[in-house]
Structures are given as structure tokens and as C-alpha cells.
Amino acid sequence: MESWEQTLAGLVIGAGAALKRHAFLLCGDEAQAEDLVQEALVRAFTRPLRGPRPGAAEAYVRVIMVNLFIDGARRHSRWGRVAPLLRSAELVADPADQVSDRDAILTALRGLSPRQRACVVLRYYEDLPIANVAAVLGVGQGTVKRYLSEAMSRMAVQLSGAESL
Amino acid sequence: MPIDEPELRSRLAQAAALSSPPRVTTEDVAARVRRIRRRRHWRAGALAAISVAAVAGVASAVAIPLHQGGTRQGTMTVPPPAGPRLSYTVTVNGQARAIPARTGALPLFTVTPGERLTLAVRVTVPRPQALTGLWLGITAGTETAAKVPAYMKPILAGGSRSLQPGTQRFVLHWTVPAGLRPGASCELSADFAWSEGASAGAIAEFAVPLRSKATAPAAVARRLRALALHAVSSCDGARPASIHAVRTTFGKAMTVPDVVDGINLADSAADPVYLVLMKGYFIFHEGGGVPPGVCAHGPSGHYYSALFDGATFVTLEASLGDHPLPVPLRTLGPVLNLGRSVRGRGKR
Numbered sequence: 144m145e146s147w148e149q150t151l152a153g154l155v156i157g158a159g160a161a162l163k164r165h166a167f168l169l170c171g172d173e174a175q176a177e178d179l180v181q182e183a184l185v186r187a188f189t190r191p192l193r194g195p196r197p198g199a200a201e202a203y204v205r206v207i208m209v210n211l212f213i214d215g216a217r218r219h220s221r222w223g224r225v226a227p228l229l230r231s232a233e234l235v236a237d238p239a240d241q242v243s244d245r246d247a248i249l250t251a252l253r254g255l256s257p258r259q260r261a262c263v264v265l266r267y268y269e270d271l272p273i274a275n276v277a278a279v280l281g282v283g284q285g286t287v288k289r290y291l292s293e294a295m296s297r298m299a300v301q302l303s304g305a306e307s308l
Numbered sequence: 309m310p311i312d313e314p315e316l317r318s319r320l321a322q323a324a325a326l327s328s329p330p331r332v333t334t335e336d337v338a339a340r341v342r343r344i345r346r347r348r349h350w351r352a353g354a355l356a357a358i359s360v361a362a363v364a365g366v367a368s369a370v371a372i373p374l375h376q377g378g379t380r381q382g383t384m385t386v387p388p389p390a391g392p393r394l395s396y397t398v399t400v401n402g403q404a405r406a407i408p409a410r411t412g413a414l415p416l417f418t419v420t421p422g423e424r425l426t427l428a429v430r431v432t433v434p435r436p437q438a439l440t441g442l443w444l445g446i447t448a449g450t451e452t453a454a455k456v457p458a459y460m461k462p463i464l465a466g467g468s469r470s471l472q473p474g475t476q477r478f479v480l481h482w483t484v485p486a487g488l489r490p491g492a493s494c495e496l497s498a499d500f501a502w503s504e505g506a507s508a509g510a511i512a513e514f515a516v517p518l519r520s521k522a523t524a525p526a527a528v529a530r531r532l533r534a535l536a537l538h539a540v541s542s543c544d545g546a547r548p549a550s551i552h553a554v555r556t557t558f559g560k561a562m563t564v565p566d567v568v569d570g571i572n573l574a575d576s577a578a579d580p581v582y583l584v585l586m587k588g589y590f591i592f593h594e595g596g597g598v599p600p601g602v603c604a605h606g607p608s609g610h611y612y613s614a615l616f617d618g619a620t621f622v623t624l625e626a627s628l629g630d631h632p633l634p635v636p637l638r639t640l641g642p643v644l645n646l647g648r649s650v651r652g653r654g655k656r
Contacts, residue, residue: 151341152334159330167327168320181332181340188341248319249326267313268320281627299311 147188150200155184158201165205168264169212171249179215183208206279209265213257213280251301259294262287343509392437392502398512399428419484419514427464427480427496429511431471439471441501444478446494447510460497468501488516525644528582529553532616533646536584539614539626548586548612551646554637555582561615563635580618583640585633587611 154162159180166176166183187204252260258280265276266287273291277284400417419425433439445460464480488494493515499508532553540548558579591608609628637643 147341148334148338151338155330155332155334155337159332163330163332164324164327168324173328176327177331180330181337184332184337185340185344188337189344248316248323252323263316264320267317268324270317295311295316298316302311 151184151188154200154204158204162201162204162208165264165269166208166212168252168268169208169260171253179208179212183211186211205269209261209279213261247302248298251298254297254301255294256290258282259290259297262290263294263298266291392434392439392500394434394498394500395432396498396511397430398496400425400512400514417512417514419488419516421484421488421516422486423484425482425484425514427478427482427512429478429480429496430475431478431498432475433471433473435473437502438473439500439502441468441506442466442471442476443499444480445497445499446482447497448494460499464496466499471500484514484516490516492516529644529646532582532584532644535616536586536612536614536646540586540588540590540612548588548590550587551584552586552637553582553584553644553646554641555580555618555644556640557581558615560640582616582618583613583637584616584646585611585613585637587632590628 162180162183163176166179167173170176170179183204186207187200252263255263261280262276265271265279266273271279273284273287277287280287403417429444431442443460443463443466445463445466447460462482464482465478493513495510496512496514497508497510500506533551536548536551536553558581561581561583587610589608589610590612609630611629611632612626613629613633614626
């Protein structure tokens with residue numbers, strides 16, 4: 144039977160990049176994505192009772208990442224409301240950067256709530272069916288559809304604004 | 309203008325490609341996992357033996373090796389150099405505990421705020437590698453190897469000087485901060501460097517035991533009630549109609565389907581936990597930034613259940629639903645009634 148160390152090594156080497164990309168879309172930030180991946184891996188493998196099975200380790204870690212991201216966003220929401228007031232001028236994005244498609248989509252993602260962002264990433268990046276997205280987030284399928292609908296509306300506004308620049 | 313779904317998929321894939329390759333290494337993660345597992349295992353036995361009910365930061369003491377410049381060490385395919393495995397013997401005011409390098413178990417010393425401690429630390433550096441620096445100091449639980457261990461407050465001894473293989477003895481004096489609250493803890497940590505890298509880790513833990521009153525049933529009930537009410541405090545002014553709690557084990561709580569759908573942090577079926585069930589009407593707002601009464605877009609339900617660790621009262625699980633739990637609380641253990649409602653209830 145494969146030990147947890149072997150499972151972990153296989154996961155980091157085989158799926159590390161994919162996990163990082165997933166985390167990057169959730170967080171929109173390199174450093175946070177790095178931390179999110181590491182924290183999710185640690186959480187996954189510190190549970191002897193319900194640790195990941197070798198074949199399902201990647202999916203297990205992805206679920207933990209989404210939940211950690213949502214929980215973390217909830218905890219930091221108070222700070223998030225204040226942070227923009229404290230942000231210095233040099234940290235404001237250069238408008239020229241926003242012209243690029245990739246920056247525009249990241250900006251649009253940042254405009255969503257954590258659950259909406261998670262829904263968009265799981266549905267349109269990971270290509271999960273609605274039922275699976277609902278299972279990952281622990282909400283009903285109707286709720287997921289509503290999150291996606293609201294997210295798409297917000298993103299449409301953001302993206303059309305960016306394209307008109 | 310609506311977004312075209314295929315285009316959105318393509319743009320998300322492009323954006324994801326912006327992400328740089330991960331720097332996390334198997335060794336980093338495995339070291340953290342081993343450390344947390346060891347600490348949980350050791351702590352469970354120690355807590356039962358000395359009746360210390362709560363020690364803060366159960367899983368927070370982790371080591372993330374860093375370059376001396378401050379960035380993470382290594383890449384996914386290049387493991388960091390293996391450093392010397394130091395072993396320590398710590399004596400605190402005459403109490404001695406050995407820490408074998410192989411198991412790394414962390415000894416816990418109960419202390420009182422304001423107490424002056426004399427710490428005698430024997431550090432054994434194995435052959436053949438000599439150290440280029442060693443620091444000993446007090447940390448809040450997270451150790452990272454850095455050029456100067458500024459995270460140690462205070463640094464009790466050490467510096468950048470060569471330490472040959474063999475045993476060195478340090479006698480340190482430290483006064484436990486007067487403001488350290490019951491249940492809080494801090495650690496004596498070692499940070500050392502050798503020719504190819506640096507490492508850090510805790511070598512002993514100091515905890516202030518809870519006052520006996522804090523573990524009395526009435527105090528537990530008050531604490532659970534406060535935690536439960538705090539959990540739903542952002543629910544649009546909603547007040548629970550009833551709050552019940554049951555003391556049970558994590559293993560039994562796992563048998564209740566609606567409680568453990570999410571992710572849990574407990575790792576032992578025998579760990580004591582409190583399951584709290586509230587009845588009412590709860591609406592959670594996304595991000596918590598919505599003023600009461602403005603909208604009801606968050607998840608809602610009539611039953612809110614939460615699982616708290618029996619020793620630290622950390623929230624392990626929380627769930628919201630429209631139906632009562634499928635298993636009666638009394639089948640899990642003795643039920644506590646935490647009060648029918650808050651006086652001066654809100655709108656519901």
C-alpha cells in the first residue's frame with residue numbers, strides 16, 4: 144500500500160503545477176496561491192482518519208483549497224473592506240496592464256465574491272458539472288446556478304468596460 | 309453583453325497560464341505534516357495526563373525553510389540539503405525532559421504568568437557537520453529559518469559562531485510574560501545554520517493551564533453559548549430560538565451525516581468534541597459586508613450546527629440546513645440546554 148509520503152510526492156510532482164494554476168485563479172495572486180497550495184496539502188495529509196486516497200488525492204486537495212479560500216476570504220473580509228483605503232498609489236494597477244485580456248479576466252474575477260469566484264473557476268476552468276460544483280461547495284445546485292448567473296453578469300460588465308478602454 | 313462560455317473558458321485558461329510554477333516542495337510539506345502529526349499525537353497524551361484543557365495554536369507551529377535572503381528554498385525537483393539532526397535536553401527549574409531527534413516529540417511545561425524560569429538546554433550536534441550559527445529564543449509557535457531570527461522574542465542565547473559536533477550546554481533565564489492568558493502557549497525554539505542551509509524548530513512548549521473554573525460545566529456552557537451566538541452574529545439580526553449542545557467524541561459526531569459534510573481538522577476518533585445545534589432562521593451574507601436588512605443573498609436555513617474541539621474549542625465543522633439533524637442529540641451523549649433564547653429577540 145502506498146504510504147502518505149509517496150502519495151504526497153506523486154501529487155506535488157505530478158499535479159503541483161495544476162494545483163497552483165487552480166489556486167492562482169481563485170486568489171488572483173502568486174504568493175497567496177503558493178500559500179494556498181501548501182496549506183491545502185498540509186491539511187490534506189495531517190488527517191489520518193480522513194486523509195486522501197492515493198487515486199483521489201488531487202481532487203481531495205482541490206476541495207480543501209476551495210474551502211480554505213472561501214474560509215480565508217470570509218475571515219479577511221473585514222480587512223478587505225479597509226485595505227483599499229490604505230493602499231498606496233504605486234500599488235494601483237497601471238491602466239495599460241488592464242488592456243491585456245489576461246489581466247482583464249483576473250480583474251473581473253477579483254470583482255466577484257469568493258463563492259462566485261469558486262463557482263466560476265470550478266465550472267469554467269475545471270469544467271465540473273453543476274452537481275459536482277454544488278457538492279464541492281456544500282450548497283444546492285440552484286445556489287450554484289444563481290452564483291454563476293450573478294458572476295457572469297458582473298464579469299460581463301467588467302470585461303466590456305475593460306475592452307472599451 | 310453576455311459572456312460567451314467557450315471564450316470565458318479560453319480566457320481563464322490563458323489567465324491560469326500566467327501563474328508561475330509552484331515552489332512548494334515535497335520535503336517542505338512532508339516536514340510540516342510530520343511535525344503536526346507528532347505534536348497532535350503527543351499533545352493528546354500529555355493533555356490527558358496533566359489536565360490542561362486548552363493550549364492555543366495546536367497546528368500552528370510549522371516550519372517553512374527559507375533561503376537566508378527570505379525566499380522559499382528549493383524547487384519541486386531539487387530537494388533542500390539535509391541538515392544535521394540536533395537533539396536537545398531541556399531542564400526547566402529542575403524538571404528535565406529529553407527530546408530524541410528521531411521522534412521530535414515536544415515536551416510541554418506548565419507555567420504561570422510572571423514566573424521566572426531557568427532553562428538549561430543541552431544541544432547535541434551530531435558528527436560530522438559543524439554548525440555556523442545557533443540561536444535559542446521564545447516564539448509564538450511558527451518558526452522559519454532566517455539569517456537573523458527576528459521572530460524570536462526574545463532571543464535568549466546564540467549567535468553566528470561555529471559550533472563543533474558534540475554537546476553544548478546553555479543556561480537561559482526567561483520570565484513568562486505576565487499577560488499570557490490561561491490556555492495560551494509559547495515555545496522555546498532553536499534556529500541553526502550550517503554550511504549549506506538553515507533550519508528551525510521548537511524544542512519545548514510552555515503553556516498556562518486553564519483555571520479550574522474554566523473547565524467547570526457552567527463555564528463550558530457559557531463558552532459554547534458565546535461561540536454559538538458569535539457564529540450566527542452576522543445573520544441579519546437573527547436570534548436562535550433554542551441552543552443545545554452535547555459532549556461526545558469526534559468518532560460519534562462523524563456518524564451524523566449533516567455535521568461532517570465539510571472539512572474537519574480533528575484527527576482522532578476518541579477526541580472529545582461538543583456538537584452544538586441551534587434552531588432559528590439564519591441568513592448568512594457573503595463577505596459579511598452587507599448591512600442588516602438590505603438583502604438576503606447568502607445561504608439560509610433553520611438549523612445551524614457546529615462542532616467544537618473539546619479541548620481548545622476550535623470550530624471543526626459548521627453547517628446550515630432546513631432540517632434537524634437525522635440523529636437525536638441524546639443518542640450522542642448528555643445534552644446541555646444552553647438557553648432557549650436571547651432576551652429582547654430580534655425580528656424572528
